[in-house]
Amino acid sequence: MKRLGTVVGAGVLLLLASACANQQESQDNAGGDTRPTETSAPAQEQPDRQPARTPPSGGEKVTTGQIDSTALSKNYPVMVWTEDDGMTVGVVAQEGGCGKASVENAETEKQVTVTMIETTPKAPQACTMDLRYPKLTTELKAPLGDRKVVLKNVERKS
Template structure:
């Protein structure tokens, strides 16, 4: 029994020693005279970058958000993200789509003089396979023949097997 206490005690001491070594960011280094001195180590300085914006709330840099009054999203499933923007003077329209697991999102458009219909498509594999259970919200764009202008945008979603 005395031996078990010694083994457990040695394990605790080893654990405490390794924890304090990890918590102390100093190391010893030798100078040319052979003297040792502590040196401070640190993590690299963070870079000055803007954090990524939440995908369903803001357009990407350079994009101009389309007003809610110009968007018809009644055909979308409940809780589907609705975010539409234009780029390149209105010739490029962007949307936030939804995909999950093995699905891959894409968009198609059809345009008339009065409206642009954007169909967000989630294509899933035809053969069943193991997939993750995550949801992703990729930002996708589509090119129009003419700038969007005052035309209405109708959003639809569709699921396909591919």
């Protein structure tokens, strides 16, 4: 008998919830068009290109044969480009939560070492659990030319 009361009570609640939902739906559709609407971006705007796979407009991608990424952490994005006739090297860095990405470079006649740095706060704090891939650039003293680009990444505390 007790079980029957529980089943009947649950059925009444379900009936009431469904009646309220139908009433709200009727009010929403009462005075307007019920056809679904479609939204889109204006025709002149292009969607953002994949940040870790394409250089920015005007950038020239450096070939994979010219890049040494063996010192990077696993799954770190690898994309290098040049701008300003090879005087600027760009990379895709990685940062997350409270981290902030930056780059440093060191040049020799044969190679340019680009170190991507993620700086995080020393003191523990609540941070989001997201990853971001900012495109960063660094100025060179001489055009990149045929020099090798060596990529490294480090974490620092501020």
